[in-house]
Amino acid sequence: MAKFRKKSKETPALSTSSLPDIVFMLLFFFMVSTTMREVEMQVKVDLPSASEAVKLEKKSLVSYIYVGPPTTQNRAKYGDAPRIQLNDSFAQLGLIGEFVASEREKLDERDRPSMTISLKADSKTKMGIITDVKQALRRANALNLSYAAKRPGGAE
Amino acid sequence: MARKTPDINAGSMADIAFLLLIFFLVTTTMNVDSGISRTLPPLVDNPQDDGIKVKERNSLQVRVSGNDMVLVGGQRVALRQVKDLAKEFATFGPEQEHLPEKEEKEIPLIGVFNVSKGIISLQNDRSTSYEAYLAVQNELTKAYNELRNEFSHRYFGKDFSELNADERKAVLTAVPTRISEAEPVDLTGKK
Numbered sequence: 001m002a003k004f005r006k007k008s009k010e011t012p013a014l015s016t017s018s019l020p021d022i023v024f025m026l027l028f029f030f031m032v033s034t035t036m037r038e039v040e041m042q043v044k045v046d047l048p049s050a051s052e053a054v055k056l057e058k059k060s061l062v063s064y065i066y067v068g069p070p071t072t073q074n075r076a077k078y079g080d081a082p083r084i085q086l087n088d089s090f091a092q093l094g095l096i097g098e099f100v101a102s103e104r105e106k107l108d109e110r111d112r113p114s115m116t117i118s119l120k121a122d123s124k125t126k127m128g129i130i131t132d133v134k135q136a137l138r139r140a141n142a143l144n145l146s147y148a149a150k151r152p153g154g155a156e
Numbered sequence: 157m158a159r160k161t162p163d164i165n166a167g168s169m170a171d172i173a174f175l176l177l178i179f180f181l182v183t184t185t186m187n188v189d190s191g192i193s194r195t196l197p198p199l200v201d202n203p204q205d206d207g208i209k210v211k212e213r214n215s216l217q218v219r220v221s222g223n224d225m226v227l228v229g230g231q232r233v234a235l236r237q238v239k240d241l242a243k244e245f246a247t248f249g250p251e252q253e254h255l256p257e258k259e260e261k262e263i264p265l266i267g268v269f270n271v272s273k274g275i276i277s278l279q280n281d282r283s284t285s286y287e288a289y290l291a292v293q294n295e296l297t298k299a300y301n302e303l304r305n306e307f308s309h310r311y312f313g314k315d316f317s318e319l320n321a322d323e324r325k326a327v328l329t330a331v332p333t334r335i336s337e338a339e340p341v342d343l344t345g346k347k
Contacts, residue, residue, distance in 0.1 A: 023173035138199040
């Protein structure tokens with residue numbers, strides 16, 4: 001009886017040795033799901049909102065074209081007329097064909113027809129430049145276009 | 157002589173992991189890209205050639221003017237009216253005098269169905285703002301989405317989003333998105 005009582009007196013310490021495992025699991029989840037912002041934004045893009053916007057499937061097939069006024073730090077150099085950004089830098093319209101070709105090159109042969117261009121344009125942009133971009137895309141035969149928009153209520 | 161190696165204190169392991177975790181939590185942007193999808197028409201060699209001539213009753217002219225006014229069939233309308241006008245125009249069902257012609261098509265799962273031949277022609281100026289343009293595109297998309305939903309309810313008794321791939325394909329054939337964007341016109345006089 002005495003032996004029995006002795007045992008129940010000490011509460012065993014809660015083992016925390018599995019805590020790192022749990023945390024590591026969470027860590028890996030976030031590491032995998034993280035997409036570091038892959039491009040440096042040179043233009044300011046404030047997306048318009050559209051209630052019918054649908055999620056883009058297959059991110060790997062999507063290439064982005066940004067259109068908007070230069071960001072504040074670029075404004076002194078480039079003015080505030082809307083410009084086109086491809087990858088990391090400003091581009092002229094003529095470069096869109098090349099851009100599309102190089103993006104297409106990156107994809108698998110069978111994925112190429114379903115390549116999509118997501119046009120991220122600032123809502124204050126005039127259609128002139130957008131039309132030019134669209135014409136350039138048609139010339140480059142990149143016909144799947146998605147007008148990027150945020151859904152009202154959604155974060156982005 | 158085996159010296160006892162002291163246990164490495166694993167207690168701080170959790171801290172390190174937490175630190176990394178917090179770093180990734182902060183830098184993660186789980187942004188889902190959303191947008192309105194459109195398929196651009198392939199470039200025609202001769203811009204003078206209008207392509208296929210469309211009968212007047214088969215086309216609905218939607219125009220977003222330079223100062224963001226919306227004109228449907230030449231009449232100025234409010235943005236929220238666009239959806240209903242487009243819906244009425246592109247609706248399915250029996251042939252009607254004032255609506256676009258219907259074309260009989262054999263569709264799997266549905267059978268012979270009158271597919272509307274109506275084309276919504278969307279035009280804009282160079283000075284139209286992107287916001288207004290996209291708002292109209294959004295309304296047109298909404299019109300088609302609602303039509304498809306009505307159609308799926310009638311034939312399958314479900315929402316369009318609940319249909320399987322084959323049913324979805326059938327609905328898309330019966331109610332196709334037909335938005336034509338005219339070759340850009342330049343009314344401002346400068347390039």
